[in-house]
Amino acid sequence: MLGRTLREVSAALKQGQITPTELCQKCLSLIKKTKFLNAYITVSEEVALKQAEESEKRYKKGHSLGDLDGIPIAVKDNFSTSGIETTCASNMLKGYVPPYNATVVQKLLDQGAVLMGKTNLDEFAMGALGSDTGGSTRNPAAHCGVVGFKPSYGLVSRHGLIPLVNSMDVPGILTRCVDDAAIVLGMLAGHDPKDSTTVQDPVKPFTLPSLTDVSKLCIGIPKEYLTPELSSEVQSLWSKAANLFESEGAKVIEVSLPHTSYSIVCYHVLCTSEVASNMARFDGLEYGHRCDIDVSTEAMYAATRREGFNDVVRGRILSGNFFLLKENYENYFIKAQKVRRLIANDFVNVFNSGVDVLLTPTTLREAVPYQEFIKEDNRTRSAQDDIFTQAVNMAGLPAVSVPVALSNQGLPVGLQFIGRAFHDQQLLTVAKWFEKQVQFPVTQLQELMDDCSSVFEIEKLASVSLKQ
Amino acid sequence: MAAPMLRGCCLARRGALACIDGGSRHGRGAAIGCRSSGKRGRSSVAQQPLITAQKSGKGEHAWAAVVGLEIHAQISSNSKLFSGSQVQFAAPPNSLVSFFDASLPGTLPVLNRRCVEAAVMTGLALKCHINKKSLFDRKHYFYADLPAGYQITQQRLPIAVNGSLEYSVCVGKKRSQVITRTARIKQIQLEQDSGKSLHDELRSQTLIDLNRAEGQLRVDANISVHHPGEPLGVRTEVKNLNSARFLARAIDSEIERQINELENGREILNETRSFDCKLGCTIPMRDKEGKQDYRFMPEPNLPPLLLYDTASLPPGADPQQVINIDRIREQLPELPSETREQLVQQYGMLPEHSFTILNEVGLLEFFQNVIKETRAEPKKVTSWILNNFLGFLKQQNLAVNESPVTPSALAELLNLLDRKAISSSAAKQVFEELWRSKGKTPSQIVSEKQLELMQDGEALNQVCLAVMEEHPQVVLAMKRGNPRAINKLIGLVRKATLSRADPTVIKEILEKKLSS
Numbered sequence: 001m002l003g004r005t006l007r008e009v010s011a012a013l014k015q016g017q018i019t020p021t022e023l024c025q026k027c028l029s030l031i032k033k034t035k036f037l038n039a040y041i042t043v044s045e046e047v048a049l050k051q052a053e054e055s056e057k058r059y060k061k062g063h064s065l066g067d068l069d070g071i072p073i074a075v076k077d078n079f080s081t082s083g084i085e086t087t088c089a090s091n092m093l094k095g096y097v098p099p100y101n102a103t104v105v106q107k108l109l110d111q112g113a114v115l116m117g118k119t120n121l122d123e124f125a126m127g128a129l130g131s132d133t134g135g136s137t138r139n140p141a142a143h144c145g146v147v148g149f150k151p152s153y154g155l156v157s158r159h160g161l162i163p164l165v166n167s168m169d170v171p172g173i174l175t176r177c178v179d180d181a182a183i184v185l186g187m188l189a190g191h192d193p194k195d196s197t198t199v200q201d202p203v204k205p206f207t208l209p210s211l212t213d214v215s216k217l218c219i220g221i222p223k224e225y226l227t228p229e230l231s232s233e234v235q236s237l238w239s240k241a242a243n244l245f246e247s248e249g250a251k252v253i254e255v256s257l258p259h260t261s262y263s264i265v266c267y268h269v270l271c272t273s274e275v276a277s278n279m280a281r282f283d284g285l286e287y288g289h290r291c292d293i294d295v296s297t298e299a300m301y302a303a304t305r306r307e308g309f310n311d312v313v314r315g316r317i318l319s320g321n322f323f324l325l326k327e328n329y330e331n332y333f334i335k336a337q338k339v340r341r342l343i344a345n346d347f348v349n350v351f352n353s354g355v356d357v358l359l360t361p362t363t364l365r366e367a368v369p370y371q372e373f374i375k376e377d378n379r380t381r382s383a384q385d386d387i388f389t390q391a392v393n394m395a396g397l398p399a400v401s402v403p404v405a406l407s408n409q410g411l412p413v414g415l416q417f418i419g420r421a422f423h424d425q426q427l428l429t430v431a432k433w434f435e436k437q438v439q440f441p442v443t444q445l446q447e448l449m450d451d452c453s454s455v456f457e458i459e460k461l462a463s464v465s466l467k468q
Numbered sequence: 469m470a471a472p473m474l475r476g477c478c479l480a481r482r483g484a485l486a487c488i489d490g491g492s493r494h495g496r497g498a499a500i501g502c503r504s505s506g507k508r509g510r511s512s513v514a515q516q517p518l519i520t521a522q523k524s525g526k527g528e529h530a531w532a533a534v535v536g537l538e539i540h541a542q543i544s545s546n547s548k549l550f551s552g553s554q555v556q557f558a559a560p561p562n563s564l565v566s567f568f569d570a571s572l573p574g575t576l577p578v579l580n581r582r583c584v585e586a587a588v589m590t591g592l593a594l595k596c597h598i599n600k601k602s603l604f605d606r607k608h609y610f611y612a613d614l615p616a617g618y619q620i621t622q623q624r625l626p627i628a629v630n631g632s633l634e635y636s637v638c639v640g641k642k643r644s645q646v647i648t649r650t651a652r653i654k655q656i657q658l659e660q661d662s663g664k665s666l667h668d669e670l671r672s673q674t675l676i677d678l679n680r681a682e683g684q685l686r687v688d689a690n691i692s693v694h695h696p697g698e699p700l701g702v703r704t705e706v707k708n709l710n711s712a713r714f715l716a717r718a719i720d721s722e723i724e725r726q727i728n729e730l731e732n733g734r735e736i737l738n739e740t741r742s743f744d745c746k747l748g749c750t751i752p753m754r755d756k757e758g759k760q761d762y763r764f765m766p767e768p769n770l771p772p773l774l775l776y777d778t779a780s781l782p783p784g785a786d787p788q789q790v791i792n793i794d795r796i797r798e799q800l801p802e803l804p805s806e807t808r809e810q811l812v813q814q815y816g817m818l819p820e821h822s823f824t825i826l827n828e829v830g831l832l833e834f835f836q837n838v839i840k841e842t843r844a845e846p847k848k849v850t851s852w853i854l855n856n857f858l859g860f861l862k863q864q865n866l867a868v869n870e871s872p873v874t875p876s877a878l879a880e881l882l883n884l885l886d887r888k889a890i891s892s893s894a895a896k897q898v899f900e901e902l903w904r905s906k907g908k909t910p911s912q913i914v915s916e917k918q919l920e921l922m923q924d925g926e927a928l929n930q931v932c933l934a935v936m937e938e939h940p941q942v943v944l945a946m947k948r949g950n951p952r953a954i955n956k957l958i959g960l961v962r963k964a965t966l967s968r969a970d971p972t973v974i975k976e977i978l979e980k981k982l983s984s
Contacts, residue, residue, distance in 0.1 A: 102574060162574045166769050282617075
């Protein structure tokens, strides 16, 4: 049951094959068994069981709220959840229990979803894992063999999403299949008066059509994305995918995004600048961690922030403040904004030339083992991992990573589709077609669990959280 | 976040002068303003100053002071600029704080429509150009009363720019001459207010209240001095002045201090100072940083603010979502300058009098009510209001609405005067009586005190003749051109008539008799 799609599980709930409580308990049990992965910062067991109970009551009466009623969900720990600790995986917010729900969380709960807990991330989402600011929904999705979807900027409310880069952050959706992502998008999209950057146009709920004919489709392959660092495996899969479209009648052409090579540096300047600004509120006064020093306010700020933030966060704050200094603002921040405009225009030009969707790799290669992962510093690593995903955030476009195949090592590899702004539905339609063609094997959890059992003795494994 | 604020920058540029009258430091001896050269924004090379500095000390040539005011005015609205929480005077500390006001992570600013309308109104009233597109920025600094670590303001492109405000100043030795001056308004911007901090010295603590509904008007003054024709001097900032009186004194004392420093060969530091009202001078503020880099950055959570006028309004636009500048202009009440202009045109009032009438709360209404009920000349009404009525008010420290004399009463009195039922000196007597005894009408007082003027012209004639016959020497003196003689005669006639004759009429009769 836990390996099924949202639709399948929902159907099973409706038909009474399984109850929400049973489903919830299965999830909780699996979470307990996989505790060594440190995937959850907070498991909201009591809340989840209560929600499951209420869902069950609704099903019994025949008054289910919809496709999401009774479905277990997890929310990354940088989304504000009322009454449930929200830490952003940072010491700075240890013990912080928000008094309100993020809009997207509220919408999911209103649909009857069952909140299992808050998942782990790099401190304040400044690494490979995170809500999508530079790729942090799509990258992990590619590495884990699931669908990772980043909606168009302005389509989904950011109210309650603890921000990294306000002008690029988007709540990302991780699901087993494209259809599920579309269902969730349908529930989350739309104007939020509490978020002034959401578009006013009404969003109608939709079901994804099942495309059979791709002959009218034009797929663009950005040539700048063919980099030497790209692993041969991924490159080969990318090529195969392009050929697949062509063989099925679609037009596949090479396109150019000439400013691609500047996007990493540009992103770095803008990201650190916004981060420096957004982190200014963490001073220990109103909420969160506060140090013991009370000699003066300034001393308290300094100690609190040194204790509360890790090196990565502090490094970015310092960089960002540097770029925002009066004497640097013009040369760094303004310049980066201009380059951002150029990058965004690259995409506009390509889409205006008749391309419907771009096809690119999501990551350079499959997931690397932990030992290798910790060798490089955060900045280099980010630079490498985000190379295909980040420009999308700067342009505010929708993008989705779809699992394609297993590598020679048996690890998942995904490919990315990028769509025109606010053409999320079209993008997902194409992705759905592709997913059907590719038939990526559904994750067999039981097998995985059996494989992992030998690992239980080693408690301190792959700690994905990079807390000190 | 906080109570919404409008910040206005008012600049007095080249050629503006401060008059420092060494003798009256505490009086309103200083006149600071802007030369209105007719060209906005660019002023020509400093022209001949209107007022020369009387205190030049050791310096050879005059000093000119330049003053720029940064005015923080709180918008009157039900809720705050960026959050839905209420605005209420004197609420318990931290009882009006929304999640956004407390800077809880994940909260976002939402612009308050009423505040934008208020800003546009203010801009229009101050003759500004309203920017159809304006932007919001973050201004970063760390302080306990600023939870987010930054303040949302409009630095790059504010909502209104390039306005002006006319005002009147009393100048001259006796401050009897009134001139009009213009201050330029550089810009008006919407911004959040910070919280309130209360320092508890005893416990070495600072208490923060994030309600922020206090301090409805605050002014910071930027002051520098220089010799006309030379570049502007280094400026200091004097912060947080809450009353017009302190503002004036602070500016005066700071100008004096700067001149003093420079004339003694010292330099002016670009620093922030505060005004010590007990000492009567400015002192450096210790806990404020010198030069602060605020690291301005666009506010990414607020798209550009777009305003429309009737011509540019997109068709089918939701009226809830758009602001039409023209509609707001229509809703503007009559501005003081228009009212003053009307008073001048309609009633032949002197401009300086129109200022006085408008500057006293309730006086305009009082004046207009008197005008309605009296046949007397408007100029007469003006004179009585400004001299007699206002005089009594000030003497007894009353506001217009506390006056025991009603507009009707004054109107009645003026009517009596107008149809010459009483003399002007009698009128003054009646007026005095009106202040003392409530409820009596002027007519009642006139009859009680028998102040009616003699209406019988022939009888008066007789009295004049009689007086003249009784005092031939005085008549002789009068014939010889002694000016005091006629006054004596007038006095005698008045006495004879028990002050019931109009001195002007008496004078006429006497003069006629003399010439015949």
